[in-house]
Amino acid sequence: MKSSAAPKRAYRLGARARAAEQTAERIIAAFRRRIALDWYDVITLEEIALEAGVTVATIIRRFGGKERLLETAWDRFNQEITARRTVAPGDLDGAVRVIVDDYEAVGDVIMRALMQEERIAALKRVNDRGRAFHRAWIEQSFAPWLGELSAAARRQRVDALVAATDLYTWKLVRRDMGRSPQHVRTLMRQLLNGALGLAGARSGETP
Incomplete structure (x- = not known):
């Protein structure tokens, strides 16, 4: 038995x-x-x-x-952000869509964390990881426009793409100016077009 x-x-x-x-x-x-x-x-x-x-x-x-709890919660944030930002390299419309959707979901929380990082070392650490993630996402998502550049030109273009899609850009237009998410998408697409040397935003992409 x-x-x-x-x-x-x-x-x-x-x-x-x-x-x-x-x-x-x-x-x-x-x-x-x-x-x-x-x-x-x-x-x-x-x-x-x-x-x-x-x-x-x-x-x-x-x-x-509390500090370890912060890091664990931010790891969860990062997993969710990574999932929301899934986009094929070279898909400009898709990149604009997912980045604005991401900021609509967690932009205010991340902005609050950024406002505290000068006095809270733990927040500075998780924010630094977020900045590194955003730059890596840019390099992957816009890879078709980066491969043939010199190191210096590539760095300058990535800097421009980071600035065009940065959380502070979303916050300035969405919160400070009170514009709609679609307005933010249109503006970001125009900024990306400029950074990439492309024509202006396509017709129909209006606020």
């Missing part, structure tokens, strides 16, 4: 692991809600614990503290 102890133990361990993962997800979600609304240095683990329905000790045991 075979013992059922091992399958039962495996089931209990699996259930425990799933419960721990669900707890971690609640903590991350609670932190993401708080950082979208508050300054990083005023957010407390007590607030996050209360919102997630756990204890502060649970957060510390799982993440070690």
Whole structure:
């Protein structure tokens, strides 16, 4: 007769692991809600614990503290951003579409993080990773216009493409000027055309 102890133990361990993962997800979600609304240095683990329905000790045991929780939440942000920014190299319309969609989804949260990076080293680190990701995305997405250039010309063109699609460009036009997402897309396409030496935006691409 075979013992059922091992399958039962495996089931209990699996259930425990799933419960721990669900707890971690609640903590991350609670932190993401708080950082979208508050300054990083005023957010407390007590607030996050209360919102997630756990204890502060649970957060510390799982993440070690608020800084590690920030890094974990930002890793999740980056995974989502990477998924939203999927576009074939050379697809200008697609690149404009996904970058504006991305900023519409998380632009305000990232801007809040950028506003705090001079005094919060942990935010400076995650923002630096975001800047590196954006530049790498530019180099991949606009590869057809970069391959034949010298190193200096390539760097200058990438700089122009980064500036044309930067979060601050979105923020200036979308938030400060109060324009529509379509207006931002049209403007970004015009800026990209200039950076790439192409003709102006096609007819019909109006705000």
